[in-house]
Amino acid sequence: MGEGTVLSELRNRLHKFSQAAVYSLLQAASEISSQSDGRDRNVNVFVQKSLLRLSAPLESLIREKLSAKHPEAYEWFWSEQVPAAVTSFVNKLEGDGRFTAAIALSGKNMGLSSASDISLLLLALICIAAIAKLGPSRVSCSQFFSMITEITSSLMDMLVGLIPVSQSYNSIKNIGLHREFLVHFGPRAASCRAKEKWGSEEVVFWVNLAQKQLQQAIDKEKIWSRLTTSESIEVLEKDLAVFGFFIALGRSTRSFLLTNGFDTLDDPIEDFIRYLIGGSILYYPQLSSISSYQLYVEVVCEELDWLPFYPGITSVTKQSHMHRSKQEGPPNAEAVRQAFDVCSHWMQSFIKYSTWLESPSNVKAAEFLSTGHKKLMECMEELGMIRDRALETEAKKAVLRRRSTVQSTIKESGSFDEALKSVEETVIRLEKLLQELHVSSSSSGKEHLKAACSDLEKIRKLWKEAEFLEASFRAKADSLQEKMEIFSSF
Known part of the structure; x- marks a missing residue:
């Protein structure tokens, strides 16, 4: 037997063991959900069905391979080995520190039934996180991995339906599905302006999360080291995080308008977008160095690739691709209104909810946003959009709410x-x-x-x-x- 054949056989055995282990883990989690006191509850049934559905392609693959290559071991494997592995996983899962900690955290001030529902959802997600670390090459079942994203998303949706999105994020981050959470709920963050039922608390969460993500990325790449100013590193990181968010927003807005037929933009619109993208240089002129600015833009846009300010558009989308995919015919005038709506939402959200801007140290970021919002309002007024009925209604409400605040x-x-x-x-x-x-x-x-x-x-x-x-x-x-x-x- 040649070296290539030996390696191939060894790889096949590793795949087989991994497939069997993953299958047993999913069966163990399903067994826990079926044995709980609320086994007939919606969440229990949903978790059990999701896990069984996910394990089905693995079971078919294992049965097929055993029947073809090791028929003598078929009965032994399913009657002895799988049950033993499932029992072992049940014991490990019930004693998992992350699982019990998640139950304690999520079950605070909640009824037993709600805590049980949350714990089962987190159990399923913990199993998926462990499997994801193995990767497609170890499990070697394409159908399985084609289903895992959909099932993970549905489990996270149900969790967010039970506890606030901020609490869900912390629990999911702790079990290793941070990226999956951001990618799945990014569209929800982008549409918060249209969903009053989610409330201002969720907007606060997304603003703070975006700021912290950007600050960490800027610190990792040491963007602040390219600037020589009197500000501390922490102040620089926070300022650059705020500026960076609106660079990504400005780039996405430009791409969105381009796909809607705007090859060229009117002066007020172009000036406003240019301010979003390049306003940071007015406050930190050393960013005008091409290499520094290019690195800065790449870092912030890649960090926010999970947040689609506009459906189908990201801040890292290539402009050449935008030209190829832009619509035929005259520009879509409604797109400008939508763009201003999105920009207004994020500017007002940062002005209202960013605690960083309340610090005297971050006065540059505060001035940038104040000036940017003023430019946006002037642009809308110049284009005659300020009189739109929907905006008018919202504006009147805002005036009534804030008149006393403004005066004081x-x-x-x-x-x-x-x-x-x-x-x-x-x-x-x-x-x-x-x-x-x-x-x-x-x-x-x-x-x-x-x-x-x-x-x-x-x-x-x-x-x-x-x-x-x-x-x-x-x-x-x-x-x-x-x-x-x-x-x-x-």
């Missing part, structure tokens, strides 16, 4: 500005007083003067921080005031 914000901003001026005047007076004292003081009083100077320096630092806070605060106030002025005529 502007009032506080004004008083805050006056307070800053008062601090500035006090600092100047203190400086003059210290200078006079320095001239007239004896050597014995110099120590007191040094202490006073140190206190003065602390006051200066606090004053600078207050200026940063005021800039961010005023940017939000201006944005709200502009909205109120635009819509107050409705």
Whole structure:
């Protein structure tokens, strides 16, 4: 027997063992779901059917191979080996730390039936995560892997139906299906603006998740190391994450409009999209280096490839492909309205829900968004879209909700500005007083003067921080005031 034949035989045996192990694992999980107290409940039935359906092609393949090559072992394998393996897996699953921890986390403040449903769904997903690590080459069953994505998605859908999406994400991430979760629920994140039933809490979750994902990617690639600024690494990473999100949005928007027949864009639209894509350079000019900017764009767009801002369009889609696939005939005017709707949703979501923008340190990102939203509103007004009935209705609601907030914000901003001026005047007076004292003081009083100077320096630092806070605060106030002025005529 040649070396190639030996390797082939060894590979076949490994595949056979892997197939049998995967089959036994799925049978064990199915057995647990059928033995639970709520075995007739919808979730139990759904989990059991899903696992049996997934194991069916493996069972057929194993039976076929055993019958053809080892008929003498057929009965022994199914009557002794498989039951023993299933029992072993049942014991392991019931003692799995991830499984019990997931049950404890998800079952908090819930009824026993809900906790049982959640634990069964997580059990099935844990099994799938373990199988996915083996990979298609080890299991060697194409039909099995063609089904696994669909079944994983349906199990995650049912889990999100029982607990909030943020809690589902944490549980699924912990068992190793982080990427699968993002790819499956990316379209849901993109459509949050149209689904009020999901509430603002889910929008907050997606905003924070996107920010953290981008921050981690930027840190991994050390994008911040290409910039020489006074900001800390953490501030740079957060700023670049916010800018990066809107670079991806801008690129997707351009591609979306191109596929809808817009070879060229009117000036206001083009200016707005250009600001989304290149606005970061206005705040961090060192990004204008071609190599730095190209790396930055690649990192943020690849990191957000799970989030389809527009159906069928991603921020990494090649422009040449867009030209080939663009629609024939005149441009679709409705596409511009849809693009502005998407951009408005994400800009407002970041302005309202990003906790990073509340920090004085991230004033650049706050100013970028405030200016960007102003450009968007001006663009919509110039194109006559601000009077659209749907927008008008929504705008009126927004005005009513925020009128008192805007007025109090502007009032506080004004008083805050006056307070800053008062601090500035006090600092100047203190400086003059210290200078006079320095001239007239004896050597014995110099120590007191040094202490006073140190206190003065602390006051200066606090004053600078207050200026940063005021800039961010005023940017939000201006944005709200502009909205109120635009819509107050409705």
